[in-house]
Amino acid sequence: xxxxxxxxxxxxxxxxxxxxxxxxxxxxxxxxxxxxxxxxxxxxxxxxxxxxxxxxxxxxxxxxxxxxxxxxxxxxxxxxxxxxxxxxxxxxxxxxxxxxxxxxxxxxxxxxxxxxxxxxxxxxxxxxxxxxxxxxxxxxxxxxxxxxxxxxxxxxxxxxxxxxxxxxxxxxxxxxxxxxxxxxxxxxxxxxxxxxxxxxxxxxxxxxxxxxxxxxxxxxxxxxxxxxxxxxxxxx
Numbered sequence: 001x002x003x004x005x006x007x008x009x010x011x012x013x014x015x016x017x018x019x020x021x022x023x024x025x026x027x028x029x030x031x032x033x034x035x036x037x038x039x040x041x042x043x044x045x046x047x048x049x050x051x052x053x054x055x056x057x058x059x060x061x062x063x064x065x066x067x068x069x070x071x072x073x074x075x076x077x078x079x080x081x082x083x084x085x086x087x088x089x090x091x092x093x094x095x096x097x098x099x100x101x102x103x104x105x106x107x108x109x110x111x112x113x114x115x116x117x118x119x120x121x122x123x124x125x126x127x128x129x130x131x132x133x134x135x136x137x138x139x140x141x142x143x144x145x146x147x148x149x150x151x152x153x154x155x156x157x158x159x160x161x162x163x164x165x166x167x168x169x170x171x172x173x174x175x176x177x178x179x180x181x182x183x184x185x186x187x188x189x190x191x192x193x194x195x196x197x198x199x200x201x202x203x204x205x206x207x208x209x210x211x212x213x214x215x216x217x218x219x220x221x222x223x224x225x226x227x228x229x230x231x232x233x234x235x236x
Contacts, residue, residue: 039082040075040094048075048094056088063095072099105160107150108143113164116143120160128159136226138165175230177220183211183234190230198229202236210235 035055040048045061052059070076076097080086103125108116117127128147138144145163173193178186187197203214215233218224 033088034085035088037078037080037082037084037086037090037092040078040092041082042070043075044073045075045096052092057086058089058091060091060093061096062093064098065095066099066101067097068100070097070099072097105146105148105150105152108146108160108162109150110139111143112139113141113143113162116146116162126159128161130162130164132164132166134166134168136171140165141167171226172223173226173228175216175218175220175222175224178213178216178230178232179220181213183213183232186213186232194226195224196227196229198231200231201233203233204236208235 033056035057037057038051038055040051040059043051045059049059065076067076074097076095078092078094080090080092103123105125106119106123108119111119113130120127133144135144142165143162144165147161183200190197198217212235213232214235217231218228224230
């Protein structure tokens with residue numbers, strides 16, 4: 001009986017040793033087939049396939065995305081990432097770049113700054129540099145130039161730069177002093193300068209020659225815009 005037990009225990013030990021050896025051998029076999037994933041980003045698909053094949057891996061292009069950094073036809077991203085340990089035969093999923101996204105540029109010249117901004121952003125584009133200048137004759141706070149221009153149909157994900165007319169774009173003048181001058185001469189000078197003659201009030205019972213300007217509105221030195229109306233009080 002004791003001999004039987006002894007043989008049973010010996011067989012059990014041998015079985016455990018064999019099982020441990022099998023596990024150890026399997027572990028070494030698995031690790032022996034492990035490789036590190038190379039970096040495929042920036043490679044052409046054919047080059048990526050050759051590199052993957054040299055490591056016993058498989059490349060699978062599963063998606064395409066626009067990219068301003070990676071040229072079209074190159075590998076944009078990968079999974080698993082580089083340096084990840086995987087078994088030989090593992091499939092590496094990659095995305096191929098479509099290159100920069102191309103877009104038609106809208107024509108926003110003549111639009112208000114707000115409307116131009118809406119027309120640009122709703123197309124997925126962005127506002128670039130914005131410069132403000134005074135341009136006589138231009139509508140205040142409107143777009144007077146843009147870059148790229150509207151005829152650029154193949155711009156690469158652009159930011160559109162704008163030149164905007166100033167909000168106070170009207171030409172400003174300083175009102176001259178016309179008091180003491182004859183009304184006829186002052187009226188001619190005002191019309192030639194683009195101003196309008198407004199109300200003329202005649203004042204009586206004042207000594208001196210008639211037709212002489214005694215008071216003006218706006219007063220001398222005030223800022224006025226083109227086309228402003230000038231009113232006078234004149235000796236009758």
